[in-house]
Amino acid sequence: MSFGEDVSLMELRQLELLGKVLKPGQEIRPHYERNIGIVYNIGELTIREDRLLSLIRRGFFRVKGYISFPICPVCGDVDLSLNVYCPNCNSQDLLKVDIVIHYECHYADDISAFRRPEGLVCPVCERSLKVVGVDYGRPGISYRCNNCLSVFQLPLIEFSCSNGHLLRLDELAVHRAPVVIYEPSDLLRESAAWKILDLVEALSSYGYKAEPFALLRGNVTRTEHIVDVLVHRSGKRIALLIFNTPNVNPDSVSRPLTIAIDLQIPVVAVMSKEFAEGLARFLRMEGNVKQRIQSLFPAELVRVVVYENEADKIAKLLDALEKL
């Protein structure tokens, strides 16, 4: 298989991983992670939103809905922290208090100031508090400024982003991040990379240890080769190269041999019938296409498999693997 220029090995690995950890129909939700931003967890992998957006564009996910995250309208930062202020003097030194008001002398303070072993006693007029709502009140939890001593129900709230922009609640902007469903598109399922993953799964079901998109360094040239599928069988490694695109070029002939010689492992060139016929035409070969193409390679280094459909591909490939 020849991958499009926009498909890097890392992306192929990601494709493999997604298929392993996600089940079709699975929902992935965004969340905010401090110092990183909006992220998605896919198995043990944490990916950023821009990465997920590119996966959506490439057909891995369907957008189900959105979750809005508050952000700084100045710099777009999601990393907001909440600050509280005294509405009277703007001090940030506040205490949370459970207020008791003694109606008879109008003294108000935190309940701790009234507590005595014998019950609640006013620390100012020394009278005991008897019935709530009658001689004393409990307005509830409030805040008290430690600077100006004023008591208030709610402090002023302000947010600050990690770049130091100060914002009131009504000044916050929102960023909508998609909630997605793992639902690979038909186009993606028809892609060459996806077909390779299907093949790996099929080989595994027949007991072969198969690894997709293996990156191997050549013994001779020291260059790196991506092998579509690397099969491990009783300590032996076999490279599978898949040719199923309509593009036939001289590289199709040289690549299996190059890899076999450079990696010093046997190669199975797995070709669709259409590809093999195209290659035969390209090389102006007559007669049995498979035999002709096989004759281009030393059989101990490169085996050619020409298949007509997916079931045929597996059957012939298993047969070739047995013979190597």
Ligand SMILES: [Zn+2]
């Ligand atoms: Zn900001």
Ligand SMILES: [Zn+2]
């Ligand atoms: Zn104050």
Ligand SMILES: [Zn+2]
């Ligand atoms: Zn009192």
